[in-house]
Amino acid sequence: MALSSATHTLTKTAGTALNLTAGIARKAMGTEPVPPGFTGTRLGVCNLCEAICGLEFTLEDGKVTGVRGNDADPLSHGHICPKGVAIVDIYEDPDRLRHPVRRIGSGPDAEWVEIGWEEALDRVADGLAAAVNMHGRDAVGIYLGNPNAHSLGAQTHGVAMIKTFRTRNKFSASSVDQIPHQFVAMQLYGHQLMLPIPDIDRMSYFLVFGANPMASNGSLMTVPDFPNRLRALKKRGGQMVVFDPRRTETAKVATAHHFVRPGTDAVVLLSMLNVLFTDGLTTPPAYLDNVAEVERLVADFTPEYAAETSGVSAEVIRQITHEFAAADGAAAYGRIGVSTHGFGSICQWAIQCLNILTGNFDREGGVMFTEPAIDFVAKKIVGQGHYDIWRSRVRGVSEFAGELPVSVFREEITTEGEGQIRAVLTLAGNPVLSTPDGKGLGEAFDSLDFMACVDIYLNETTRHADVILPPTTALERDQYDLVFHALAVRNTARFTPALFAKKKDAMHDWEIFRELAVRTTARLKTKKPLSKRLAERAQLSVSPAILVAALLAAGRRTSMRALLRNPAGVDLGPLKPTMPDRLQTKGKRINVAPELLVADLDRLRDSLAVPATGELLLIGRRHKQDCNSWMHNSERLTKGKPRHQLLMHPDDLAARGIESGSLVQVSSRVGSVVVEVSGVDDMMPGVVSLPHGYGHQVDGTRMGNASKVVGVSINDLTDPERLDVSGNAALNGVPVTVASA
Ligand SMILES: Nc1nc2c(c(=O)[nH]1)N[C@H]1C(S)=C(S)[C@@H](COP(=O)(O)OP(=O)(O)OC[C@H]3O[C@@H](n4cnc5c(=O)[nH]c(N)nc54)[C@H](O)[C@@H]3O)O[C@H]1N2
Numbered sequence: 238m239a240l241s242s243a244t245h246t247l248t249k250t251a252g253t254a255l256n257l258t259a260g261i262a263r264k265a266m267g268t269e270p271v272p273p274g275f276t277g278t279r280l281g282v283c284n285l286c287e288a289i290c291g292l293e294f295t296l297e298d299g300k301v302t303g304v305r306g307n308d309a310d311p312l313s314h315g316h317i318c319p320k321g322v323a324i325v326d327i328y329e330d331p332d333r334l335r336h337p338v339r340r341i342g343s344g345p346d347a348e349w350v351e352i353g354w355e356e357a358l359d360r361v362a363d364g365l366a367a368a369v370n371m372h373g374r375d376a377v378g379i380y381l382g383n384p385n386a387h388s389l390g391a392q393t394h395g396v397a398m399i400k401t402f403r404t405r406n407k408f409s410a411s412s413v414d415q416i417p418h419q420f421v422a423m424q425l426y427g428h429q430l431m432l433p434i435p436d437i438d439r440m441s442y443f444l445v446f447g448a449n450p451m452a453s454n455g456s457l458m459t460v461p462d463f464p465n466r467l468r469a470l471k472k473r474g475g476q477m478v479v480f481d482p483r484r485t486e487t488a489k490v491a492t493a494h495h496f497v498r499p500g501t502d503a504v505v506l507l508s509m510l511n512v513l514f515t516d517g518l519t520t521p522p523a524y525l526d527n528v529a530e531v532e533r534l535v536a537d538f539t540p541e542y543a544a545e546t547s548g549v550s551a552e553v554i555r556q557i558t559h560e561f562a563a564a565d566g567a568a569a570y571g572r573i574g575v576s577t578h579g580f581g582s583i584c585q586w587a588i589q590c591l592n593i594l595t596g597n598f599d600r601e602g603g604v605m606f607t608e609p610a611i612d613f614v615a616k617k618i619v620g621q622g623h624y625d626i627w628r629s630r631v632r633g634v635s636e637f638a639g640e641l642p643v644s645v646f647r648e649e650i651t652t653e654g655e656g657q658i659r660a661v662l663t664l665a666g667n668p669v670l671s672t673p674d675g676k677g678l679g680e681a682f683d684s685l686d687f688m689a690c691v692d693i694y695l696n697e698t699t700r701h702a703d704v705i706l707p708p709t710t711a712l713e714r715d716q717y718d719l720v721f722h723a724l725a726v727r728n729t730a731r732f733t734p735a736l737f738a739k740k741k742d743a744m745h746d747w748e749i750f751r752e753l754a755v756r757t758t759a760r761l762k763t764k765k766p767l768s769k770r771l772a773e774r775a776q777l778s779v780s781p782a783i784l785v786a787a788l789l790a791a792g793r794r795t796s797m798r799a800l801l802r803n804p805a806g807v808d809l810g811p812l813k814p815t816m817p818d819r820l821q822t823k824g825k826r827i828n829v830a831p832e833l834l835v836a837d838l839d840r841l842r843d844s845l846a847v848p849a850t851g852e853l854l855l856i857g858r859r860h861k862q863d864c865n866s867w868m869h870n871s872e873r874l875t876k877g878k879p880r881h882q883l884l885m886h887p888d889d890l891a892a893r894g895i896e897s898g899s900l901v902q903v904s905s906r907v908g909s910v911v912v913e914v915s916g917v918d919d920m921m922p923g924v925v926s927l928p929h930g931y932g933h934q935v936d937g938t939r940m941g942n943a944s945k946v947v948g949v950s951i952n953d954l955t956d957p958e959r960l961d962v963s964g965n966a967a968l969n970g971v972p973v974t975v976a977s978a
């Protein structure tokens with residue numbers, strides 16, 4: 238190592254001194270972790286979904302014996318779901334990794350041995366640095382999974398760590414999730430993170446495309462206790478209209494539900510814009526450009542045209558558009574069903590236009606931008622986003638905001654040549670289950686020179702690693718939701734100190750990130766100057782809590798002191814109109830017809846064909862008790878009726894002579910799985926559904942309860958070739974065949 242131990246200590250000390258001072262302040266306020274054997278109650282927070290519910294833990298003799306929602310929380314008001322209770326299962330799970338492990342051998346015979354942190358971190362730094370030294374920067378591929386958005390340390394230190402690698406081969410779960418939203422926000426509002434939020438507590442009309450908040454608890458809309466907020470909306474005389482190819486839990490409590498053929502929402506949405514113009518229903522604000530261009534572009538997307546392929550009648554499209562435009566406060570909203578979709582970006586664009594052109598953008602009861610206590614748009618903490626500055630090596634797919642679509646990950650590993658990925662680092666991700674052709678990606682991982690994972694479980698992805706580095710988990714970490722306060726239906730702020738002290742031989746994610754950055758850069762052939770590396774080390778040694786304190790101070794809406802005094806959180810008021818001042822565009826105007834989206838309309842037209850008879854389209858599904866791919870070790874979440882089945886309409890079963898409850902073979906261009914089928918008339922005819930995050934039965938990877946959870950991975954069927962213009966994967970609407978197995 239090039240850093241002498243003296244300089245090492247010196248730079249670490251700068252950070253440690255600050256961290257210590259903060260520790261003393263906390264002690265004075267009684268917000269340090271509970272002492273051993275503690276009996277009493279403590280406030281906490283759930284980080285398992287975007288609803289960020291405030292919790293209250295009851296402890297007896299140092300053990301959690303009860304978890305309930307915190308009534309005093311200004312955002313979640315006491316709400317909790319089954320997963321919130323299960324957060325303790327993660328902390329207590331005997332199968333969770335608590336020490337670094339190293340793999341010896343491979344496949345079913347692999348052995349995993351515990352090693353010390355020093356050895357583990359050095360091994361990872363050796364592996365990553367070797368790839369860079371031999372093959373260049375792009376030889377390291379990095380994948381960030383969803384839990385990074387839910388951990389403060391990952392937010393404050395993850396990005397800085399990844400930057401030190403300077404690789405173009407950066408991937409994340411964002412490209413199987415919300416990239417179209419960011420892509421459209423960048424073009425309309427001038428910043429990828431300017432995402433308008435439905436004002437659910439004051440609206441009277443909620444138009445929902447492809448979201449199931451009754452199961453998911455909301456996404457890109459932090460909305461704890463969605464069921465109650467919806468009840469209040471209906472009590473006010475308001476309506477919720479849902480478009481979904483499955484009659485979901487949300488559709489069942491809506492005032493109206495319409496089936497829509499997967500992948501065709503873009504046409505339905507554009508035809509709603511068409512109706513706005515032809516029926517004179519637009520009331521655009523003054524800061525728009527190119528409204529007439531939108532009118533021209535949607536002229537041939539008539540409701541009749543949309544009805545042909547979408548299965549939604551022209552009459553319904555007209556009626557809903559009129560209701561929407563007439564409502565006193567309406568919001569159109571679309572999520573995974575239309576984000577991970579061949580035309581996710583056009584859907585998001587049309588949804589924004591629907592809100593903007595009807596005067597529901599930036600108004601109470603419509604959609605508005607949040608004013609979070611830590612505002613990374615205003616403070617320029619996150620860049621505004623960029624597109625197509627470079628392209629992927631093999632398929633030539635455009636980057637967005639510095640990331641490549643995860644759909645090209647596999648080919649970048651397996652295709653030889655300059656820039657080929659030779660080593661992979663995953664951070665809190667399980668792409669083998671969560672990305673298209675996950676199985677193929679898993680096989681590709683086996684061809685790498687080196688792989689390391691920062692993860693708390695041995696699972697379908699991490700089993701391919703040479704070394705796994707497990708950080709502390711939610712109950713042992715300080716939490717401030719940098720992301721989700723900025724997406725919430727009300728402005729609030731909350732800092733939650735760790736409930737338990739970290740174990741002696743444990744590391745927080747941010748500490749692991751610091752060590753990876755420092756140790757890898759020290760091993761590189763082309764080294765940065767020592768002064769630069771020391772500065773990096775000092776910066777990465779400051780704890781997340783201190784960084785939050787500094788960011789809060791800069792934002793001046795509240796302070797760390799106020800948050801420590803009010804651990805339930807502070808209320809900063811309802812959302813309010815702020816336009817056009819906060820637009821990040823030139824001249825503070827919105828161009829409603831951005832070039833990249835307009836250019837994609839031809840691809841949409843070309844894709845529209847009346848479905849072939851007998852064709853089935855596969856879509857995904859979430860359940861209240863699942864958490865993407867990784868909470869199946871919790872017995873309390875997995876007991877009860879199995880829910881892994883392929884759902885299919887009884888008529889589609891009958892047409893194929895298949896019995897409900899039997900095993901079927903589902904095949905796509907990419908792969909084939911055998912799974913139990915269940916006939917339900919909640920499915921739109923011609924559409925079948927599988928949940929994602931299942932398929933744990935590989936090589937005895939999973940231990941404990943998860944090894945008993947049956948089901949297959951939907952992503953062994955989804956297709957990495959199917960992309961939105963933004964690079965997002967089109968996971969929904971995959972053509973499949975189903976036959977008796
Ligand atoms: N077909 C289909 N596929 C989908 C989706 C879909 O709707 N349909 N949804 C997509 C969406 S929206 C998302 S967000 C992705 C998710 O994709 P991923 O993020 O790749 O997958 P997760 O299942 O969230 O896996 C999280 C991983 O983080 C680990 N982990 C959990 N907590 C921590 C922690 O605190 N620290 C660390 N270091 N690791 C931790 C878990 O063990 C697990 O390995 O899946 C996507 N895939």
Ligand SMILES: Nc1nc2c(c(=O)[nH]1)N[C@H]1C(S)=C(S)[C@@H](COP(=O)(O)OP(=O)(O)OC[C@H]3O[C@@H](n4cnc5c(=O)[nH]c(N)nc54)[C@H](O)[C@@H]3O)O[C@H]1N2
Pocket residue numbers: 286287383414446447448449450452453454455456480481482483485497498499500501502572573574575578856857858859860861862863864865866969970
């Ligand atoms: N319990 C639970 N909660 C979660 C998660 C979880 O795994 N479990 N994951 C979290 C994550 S990472 C995210 S991103 C959010 C996602 O939050 P949501 O988007 O609300 O969740 P989904 O259940 O995936 O809802 C997508 C809906 O789209 C429908 N759909 C599929 N294809 C189409 C289509 O072509 N058109 C239309 N109109 N609809 C379609 C599906 O039937 C489904 O009902 O949930 C979060 N919350």
Ligand code: SF4
Pocket residue numbers: 283284285286287288289290316317318319320321322454461462
């Ligand atoms: S709704 Fe989400 S944040 Fe709230 S308890 Fe459930 S999983 Fe946790």
Ligand SMILES: [Mo]
Pocket residue numbers: 383414
């Ligand atoms: Mo997600």
